[in-house]
Amino acid sequence: MTATPDTKTPARKKLYVKTYGCQMNVYDSERMTETLAARGYDAVDTPETADLVLLNTCHIREKAAEKVYSDLGRLRKLEAERGTPMQVGVAGCVAQAEGEEIVRRMPQVDLVVGPQAYHRLPAMLDALDSGAGAQVVTDFPVNDKFADLPKTRKASAPTAFLSVQEGCDKFCAFCVVPYTRGAEYSRPAADLLAEAHRLVDSGAREITLLGQNVNAYHGEGPQDVWSLARLVREMAEIDGLARIRYTTSHPNDMSDDLIAAHGEIDALMPFLHLPVQSGSDRILKAMNRKHTADGYRRLIDRIRVARPDIAMSGDFIVGFPGETDSDFKDTLSLIRDIAYAQAFSFKYSPRPGTPAAGSEQIAEEVKAERLARVQAALAESQAAFQQGCVGETMPVLLDRPGKFDGQMMGRSPYLQNVHLTVDPARRGEIVPVTITEAHRNSLGGVLAGTHAP
Ligand code: SF4
Secondary structure, three states: OOOOOOOOOOOOEEEEEEEOOOHHHHHHHHHHHHHHHOOOEEEOOOOOOOOEEEEEEOOOOOOHHHHHHHHHHHHHHHHHHHOOOOEEEEEHHHHHHHOHHHHHHOOOOOEEEOOOOHHHHHHHHHHHHOOOOOEEEOOOOHHHHHHHOOOOOOOOOOEEEEEOEEOOOOOOOOOOHHHHOOOOEEOOHHHHHHHHHHHHHOOOOEEEEEOOOHHHOEEEOOOOEEEHHHHHHHHOOOOOOOEEEEEOOOHHHOOHHHHHHHHHOOOEOOEEEOOOEOOOHHHHHHOOOOOOHHHHHHHHHHHHHHOOOOEEEEEEEEOOOOOOHHHHHHHHHHHHHHOOOEEEEEEOOOOOOOHHHHOOOOOHHHHHHHHHHHHHHHHHHHHHHHHHOOOOEEEEEEEEEOOOOOEEEEEOOOOOEEEEEOOHHHOOOEEEEEEEEEOOOEEEEEEOOOOOO
16 A cells, blocks of 8 residues: 655754753753754754754853854854755843844844743744744743743653752842843742653653752742752652752852751752852952852851761852952962862953943953962862772762763762763663772772772
8 A cells, every 4th residue: 555645744843952051051952942842843963954053042151142143153154055944043141131133133043032931932933934034032931931831851861950940139240140041030849849750750860950049949839938958858759869969059048958958868969069259258249249258168167067078069250350369369268278079260251231340350361370270279179089089989870871882971979970881771870889090070980899909
């Protein structure tokens, strides 16, 4: 029998999403892909054959918008070379910050959608299809977004992200987040538990709870408002969910119950990213951080009492306007005191529209020299932590194939990459690994019990 072509089912289209920046953008890209799958798009890994390309952008780094414009220029060239039409959209924080300006500068762009509005992508595509011209949506209807996204999300790996909170009310003087992501919003606890169950049912063993200011989480619970600690406690009860993490936190939102949770909940991993930015009280005040360097030290002391093996991570900005040599030395001494397991450090660069952007800037060469010194201090501290792991046996979640045949990569409790030789069929298992080698950004190990003396 000859098969009759199905004339009713439209052909599936190809979607390429490029993700810039943080884990929240990784989460948002997954949700955009899921939303568009329901509208007939299958994800592909490169833009060459894509019908629709979405750039999910980040505004944190310097010249972020310029980088997006040059990527758009490359896409325009690619479309001309291949000779078939490509729809192009800009999502994320640059879309929020630039809005209509993107379409004005790059008329090839069909869609501009802010981080709180991407649930409207299908409707925006419908409008495009009906000939309505470029669509720009940058409102902040954050609660609509989560309510309107499909409830079908599955884990694609043993580790998964889950956005629980968005936006920020802190207004640090250097940061664009309160302007690009809007006011703090916490998703209802029941929705998060349902999403976590779906992730675990589809293979996730570890979930990282995400928020721009995640420990400010205060979501509607069945009877009362839940804190992040309460949410973590409830998630820890999910059968099959072995590990929970959360990021990024503000020191002022490390409540007593969250600190206690670190000591009481085995599934809450002993690794905490807690940015401080500077070790100088004068600069912390100018940054509008609303805490002192010693307040941060005391806070970490309390966290370490609750969970003695906790590994700390942080963020540092050097060369903030007004930073003197003495302020900078205070930052170096804080780094020595805390003994970070890892940390990120950046030169200050002004973000248009933020309070510090108009202040007198420190000379570039001074910033560069300070950054080199901070990075050397952090590298020393990280190397000591990595080296201290050699000889230890720790549970490692096997989450992805390694570079070589028969090799797997896994995650230690302290968020280190660990490579070892093990059957790839064991992906998703948590296995005891004896660490035999320490490198700058990874560890090497062997399955416990197989270590040659
Ligand atoms: S707390 Fe974090 S997200 Fe909020 S303004 Fe400060 S740096 Fe930005």
